[in-house]
Amino acid sequence: MRIRDHAHLSDEALVALVARSDEGALAELYDRVGGIAYGLAYRVLRDEALAEDAVQEAFLGLWRAAATFIPERAKASTWILTLVHRRAVDLVRREERRRSEPLDEAPEGATGSAEDNAWLHLERERVQGALRLLPDQQREALELAYYGGFTQSELAERLGQPLGTIKSRMFSGLARLRELLDDSAERGSWTTTSS
């Protein structure tokens, strides 16, 4: 069976096709999520080859294990980004590549960024806008953890705070960010893909 036009399928339908070794579905998923995934991996790893490794492994993991994906628990794109992030963080820790200043701006837009479509651009602005509304300490904890690849214990040491404080900053920050994103999704003039 050959699906000739994958563009109209949901991410989850594509994953189901990937589970049946449909290459076109894998290509379509890459086209939808690959740019974001690479941008994320690069932000964490600051190295093109390692970022490519992280993305490649995640998509290969998807190719091999798509049959085990249970769509009701998460969106397919979230699943892929989770795989990529996990891999990037594992790599950055192993390579000890984390910069002392992990919040240096990534070279965004230098070579044309991943946001070559309007929705991605808006989504990025929406999330960055929500991040800016967080209390500084919560934002700092989220950014150092997620983009910097630091563990909670490393953060506690780095910021000179008790572990419990770091945990609660991350929890409160993520919970608050969720609220802000929900609000902006309701208010916003663009639609998200969340279903």
Added chain:
Amino acid sequence: MDDHLELTAAYALDAVDPRERERYEAHLATCDRCREELASFWTVSGALAHAAGGPAPAPALRERILAQARSERPNLVPLRPRWALPAAASVAAVAAMLALALGLWGSSLAGELDRERSARAGAGEALAIVSDPGAHTVAFRGAEGHVVVSETGKAAVVLAGLDPAPEGKTYELWVVRNGVPRPAGLFEGSEARLVQVLTRPVPADAKVAVTLEDAGGVDTPTGPPLFETI
């Protein structure tokens, strides 16, 4: 607050060390509340991914991924994968990553928890096989799934959409070589998904077949296979 619930945020951000990760995942297997919260927090960390703002990937990456996938198409002779990876930690790391796929997104129906747990017991080995960069896959004919065979011959079946075995029956795996089937493990079947490690290695010239047998299994199949590898 449930201490684990707070840890859910750290876990969703991948801000835990391997020991904390393992402990948390063990807890997840037993806690619906944390699983629900994690699914929700993963959506938020997925949003953070969108704001990462890194550069665009080289076009060659797309081609490389598709070529690699093609080389692993279950119904083709496998090519030796060449991952540009430093060998050591990579297998374990990919295995950890795939745990997300194989374990944690399982159904949260309370009645299935026991099955989840027992499935998880063999999950470590299954993950090691499925994520072995040197592994190749062979598709089943007549069922949706495939066998992943690692370089050492250790193998796991991945099946989806297989009806549970009827009451008093069991599925039985066979490694068939030179026409001789040897028993390779029993499993129950599951609507959703199934990853099962074979109890014996799969040599390059062997097939893997599945039959339906009386509970407890048999030493020689009592009928033709329900399905087998290509």
